[in-house]
Amino acid sequence: MKNVLIFSGTTEGRRLAETLVKNGIFCHVCVATEYGVQVMESSELMQVHMGRLDVDAMKELYADIRPDVVIDATHPFAKIVSENIRESLQNRGIPYVRLERRLDAEEDFGKEEVFADSQAVCQALLARQGNILLTTGSKELHIFCRDERLRKRLIVRVLPGMESLSLCYENGLEGNQIIAMQGPFSEEINTAIYRQYDIRHMVTKESGSIGGMEEKLSAARKMGIRSYVIARPKTDTGNWQIYDEKEILAALEDLLGCRLQADDGLTEENEAEVLSEADKAYGQMHVALVGIGMGAEDYLTCRGKGAILNADYIFGASRIIEPFSAGVEKYPYYLAADIVPKIKELLAEKKRGNIAILFSGDTGFYSGCKKLYEALQNIEGLSVEIIPGISSLVYLASKIPTSWEDAKIISTHGVAEDKWISRLLWIGLHEKKVFFLTSGLEDVRKIGSLFMRYAPQLKIYLGYQLSYAEEDVLCLTPRECLLLEKEGLYVGMLYNDMPQTIYSGAGLSDEWMLRTKVPMTKEEIRHLSVAKLRLTPEAVCYDIGCGSGSISVEMAMLSPGIRVYAIDSVEEAVALTRKNSDRFGLKNVQVVQGMAPEGMENFPEPTHAFIGGSRGNMAAILKNLYAKNPSMRVVINAISLETLSEIMGCLKTWKVTDLDITQVQISKAKTLGDYHMMMGQNPVTIVSFQFTSN
Incomplete structure (x- = not known):
């Protein structure tokens, strides 16, 4: 059997491999990424190798698989890979063929600007204002992201693979700057993206018609968007020949000594002629994501019922799909991981028609609809609509009866117990209604x-x-809930007619704390220190030298999503911190007895740290914090000059930003008979800063 090795990375390479397999030729296909594996059709005549290879690795591969021909179908901009392939083949006697898309000889870029490389484009963009759509892939992202002035203006369109997404985040891009989609794209889709992201500049490579370049440029011209084209690198042909898709089969026939037949499948043009008018409107299959309400058919909307009655295929949990028509194909799948492969299988079998995927309650209320909808967007040949249902929240509110627009919402289903208990308790104590x-x-x-x-x-x-x-529908006390015995589906609402006051910032009084001889950070100092921490709703905070726990309580009270890890070497201090946390019903405070930094070994990575006491270990504590997160925020309280001197010495060791040193002297009035005298407290120096790894 003939054996061909294809270094792929382009649409042409994938198509060629599939054509050769249909002709009975065994193909080894090398791709760089996991996404490259996903787009290849599986076959007993095809073996896909994933990962980037250097020259030595290529030579080892040749020795292992002994190919009759090596085909270089890598991207035209991947010059180094092509050079490595040719170098690895020297003196081996293995035929080499280059497959490359040809550009139209009469290509005219009109008003578009053409640049030799990405660096030149960056220079031009720095001189102009407005959002930039970058369609050149992820490999050269670092060039465009070096300068923050450019990076903040970027919207990047990359392949939906983990490597591409990782490169986006590694280069400092935010989620709202990333479009992960498989192209090429129509002019209409490009126009919609330009409009959605208020694009003023579009950057593309000279990729030809297969890469969708003309559609990008045409849409940009019509919208008055400036386009920047990175020219294809000049190719040194040497003594080897370039073939395009139309020519390469004839060349391979000579090299392999066999007859090869082109793929006779439908082209995009004649496939469109076969589609019915309904198919043209909806694609090969129409998918309806249907919220069916609580379960009884009486609460299914007319639109939802119509989608189910017209369905050729029904998906959903067994109990949900069981009552519906037995005259259609039903699949008891409710997870995207199960549904998506089955839909792809139906499409591969050239099936057409309507699919109804059923979800309990409403599609937008703790529903698997969101994840599935996102997954279906990447499948060609589908049109997707969402049909909402009646949620259990709305239904229960109507039965109590009460309004629901002022209720907080939480789910225990599929959530780790320690997380939902902490959140539900905090919200239940501070809100009037919690569904x-x-x-x-x-x-x-x-x-x-x-x-x-x-x-x-x-x-x-x-x-x-x-x-x-x-x-x-029951109205119970917490104690009565323990007596329930019926298994089944439960939803509920907490009603607290005397919720505890929530402070928008630090604001707990010293009088509310349990006190012993253990030192406590006083009220005003505590408020200022916590404010300087600049906590976020999901912060992970260390309270080092927690004492009475007043700082821990103050931080944990700001948001149920904040997690506080308190540590103190004194047993009495640890016990008091636990009592104060429990006094306020805080499940998001974990207290450990131990000496810092050794006792913090099992703490998760912090985002913030407050140091109220160091026991002379300030340098070791800061070193430990920096190792755990070199960009975290730190606030330190110092009373003695020796502690302040130690802090200043430590700050010379690490690079910090936003350094602030504030000394505070608090005086509070004390009643003496008919008079009030201001009594001064010890001055406290508050040092706050941000670690930086740059």
């Missing part, structure tokens, strides 16, 4: 036990088997 979804009876009992301890006075409304014959 919650559960995984069943066990969650309801845990919720009852939680609030029986911290807020036994609140009411818990429970909806059981909503919309079904056995439906029941």
